[in-house]
Amino acid sequence: MADSTTLGESLRRNGVSRRGFLKFCAATASMMALPPSMIPRIAEALEKARRPSVIWLSFQECTGCTESLTRSHAPTVEGLIFDSISLDYHHTLQVASGEQAEAAREAAMHENMGKYIVVVDGSIPGPGSNPGYSTIAGISNYDMLMDTVKGAAAVVSVGTCAAFGGLPKARPNPSGAVAIQDVVKDKPIVNVPGCPPIPQVITGVLAHYLVFGKLPELDSLKRPLAFYGQSIHDRCYRRPFYDKGLFAENFNDEGARKGWCLYRLGCKGPMTYNACATLKWGLGWSWPVESGHGCLGCSEPDFWDAGGFYQALSIPTSNVTRTAAAAVAAGAVIGVAAGLANKAKKSGAAKKHQTVTVDQLGKG
Amino acid sequence: MSSLSIERGLYDFKAVIDAPIASYFSSCVHCGLCAEACLFYVETGDPKYTPIRKLEPLRRVWEQEYTIVGKLKKLVGLSKPVTDDELEEWKELLYASCTMCGRCSQVCPVGNDIAYMVRKAREGMVSSGHAPEPLVGAATRAVKIGSPMGVKWPAVQNQIKHVEADTGLKIPIDVQGAEYMPLLSSMEIINFPEYLGALAKIFKQAGITWTIASKAFEATNAGLQIGSSDIERELVVRVVDEAERLGVKFVIGPECGHAFNAIRWDGPELIGRPYKFRVLPARHGRDQLRRHAGCRYPQLVLRRRRRREQHGGVRAPPAQGLRRQAQAAGGGRARAPGDGVRQLPADDRGGPRALQDGDPDRRSHRDDRRAPERGLRRLLEPRQNANDLRRQGGAGGQREMNSYDRTLSR
Amino acid sequence: MDFLLWVRGPAFDVAVAIFLIGVVARLFEILLLGRKPLHSEPKGGEFGNGMAEIFKRSVPLPDIVKRGAVTLVGGYVFHIGLFITIFLFVPHIELINSIFGVRWPGLPNPVVDGVTVVTMVAMVVLLVHRLLQPVKRMLSGFEDYLTWVVTFLPILTGWIAYHRLVNPYPLILGIHILTVELLLIVLPFTKLMHAFTLFLSRWYNGAVYGRRGVQS
Known part of the structure; x- marks a missing residue:
């Protein structure tokens, strides 16, 4: 339930020191590419912020996003922010179940009408497809989503499934899955894609909302620029090897052992916008490329269908070889037909040739 | 028709x-x-x-x-x-x-x-x-008279008489079974009769039988120049018929580039079969008659025209140095290996200058004192050339040259 | 991203298909016109001389080096640059490898980057020359400028994509691939076809002269 205690009070009640709190504010500022002068303002704003009500809807998802979120939990200060919001409905994390759970959602909606935030993970079966692919408490995902967002201040689509459709939407998309932004048109939406998203990015977006009372600056795909403004490739520590033309050719060669660029092994870093290379994962311990595997491009739309994970980015996604063979055959047929027609025309013209004589020339 | x-x-x-x-x-x-x-x-x-x-x-x-x-x-x-x-x-x-x-x-x-x-x-x-009128005229004369410049057999006979008198050697005519049959261009007949004399001397020294064909002495092919395979074929057939009738082993093409091309390369394609004789370029007649002109004709014409227009001020010649020297007017395109033509430094008079095998400096055209070369050089000097023509009474040819010049100059 | 997937998928297929159909059909169309059988006694080989000419023609005759300096130097720089940017840039090698199964080492990216700039400069110089030099201006029509544009665009967009001057990257990468597809589609039906017929033409030329025993 939303209450009137401020975030600052809540944090102190939970034993977070002033020092720890400011550290969190500094991290938030740097994550969001804000100048250090903003840290006091962030602290001030967070101190005073009312704990907003958050309704977390999980649809066609794998719970990986929630797993990621919980990784930011216990020991770190960013985990505590979730003590500082009022997470009124999250069917994986809440104790209540069945009718109680749904009643909690309804209650949060009524009490905070127009002010609550809806966080969604997972895609939903589109309005045109069979709603039976995914229901909660007998309510179709679509109905529940539309009903819930009606009174929301903003919608945060967490994870690639919610943001862009993700795995459920991958070809051939049997459930007719769509992204949240495909059906929710009249609310401010933030996409926090990733499979899963980096925990700090999820919390960072919420922190931004708490601090500024509005959503962060977004790119064309509605992703917060602070986290998705630069590509993996541009911030990759292996970038110098790319520029020098030093590539691992397979996962077991010298180049792989020496940590050379993984482009040829299918790294999608150049087309992927995310903060993995800077924030890293597991408390800043490592991230996929550092562990020796190319980026899958999981925070990009339709990354499942963007060609093989182990095929270089420049490789076409379709079976060009077969197309090419067919095209050569077709070209040969057309060419021979045109060539024979030309030949007939040429010999026809030659037959029309009348011997030129000097008498004719004189007359000409 | x-x-x-x-x-x-x-x-x-x-x-x-x-x-x-x-x-x-x-x-x-x-x-x-x-x-x-x-x-x-x-x-x-x-x-x-x-x-x-x-x-x-x-x-x-x-x-x-x-x-x-x-x-x-x-x-x-x-x-x-x-x-x-x-x-x-x-x-x-x-x-x-x-x-x-x-x-x-x-x-x-x-x-x-x-x-x-x-x-x-x-x-x-x-x-x-x-087709331009002067070439129509040339083609008509070639087909009807036998030579584009209107040179008839009696004119050749006349020159032969002079050459025989000058050299004391007999010029064989229509000899059945002779080994070589050289062709002549009108220019060579009227302007450079010494060519005939030189041939006679060389064949005598080499001890080879040869003959001039009275019905096919003319080498030039106005059909090639005007660009009509029908007329070109008609003119080639004359030579082929006569050469095969006389049973010669070799026909020696003239120096003239287009004429050589017509008889050597175009001919068999035009009649649709190989010859029963072989065609050799003049310079391969026992390896002594080597000569070739780079075509300065357009330059000559255009410069004369510009001189007329601007009263002097001849522009620098175009760059030289074609690997393959193939510039005889009206179709000269072939250049045989062994010519040693590799680099052609500028002739100080402006034209490309062919070099021959061996040391290019020593064996340039310029230093060559052989008669055909003197003739060539005269050919390259327009005024003298015109005077020569007038002096030698080649009035028909001169008219022809002038009218073609006019075409070019227009 | 949808756009990138489209240009990497269906659009690429269509472009490659049109390109290959066009090139193969055009080659047949040309070759089937045939040559008349030759009867004159050859003085030299056709085939060998033709093949040799394919290479020899790449060296300009000293004759025109001075007069055609802009065209020659510009042309050389542009063509060599094009070759390097197409065939020695690692992402391109990967593409070729995925289709033909052959790969070779690429050049370091900054080198390719520099070459790309030089190539574009050469192309601009050639375009200006085409607009200013009387012979070229007279010869040039719509097709000449169209082919310049469709050749220039992939180089420019590739360079922009590499430097990420336009965001997001999938958009500019998609545009780059799309311009290449445009080039592929236009190539067989314009003078760009010389990329293939050049070998025929040089061979014919060398063969004709070779048969006549002409030194080259």
């Missing part, structure tokens, strides 16, 4: 386009380098002389008739048909401003043989009635 018409011309355009021409037109990237090799462009600076542009009518026929896109364009009415007026306009470009020297064919970076295409385009020009 129907008269010449644009329809006949277009049929011939369609008939002459073969795989190489289609490939050449497909390859042209409009880089304009052929212009830099064309004496007419270099001397005048007028872009209309760009060699590949001279083929624009032929190119359009190719595009409209033989390409997928061109056929589509024609279907929807996007292409401009080749017209009679256009061909008339192109007459100057395809005849008066092309000697088929082949320099463009040699510099084209994609390898287009532009001179070959000019020769083929002329077929359509002839049958559409757009």
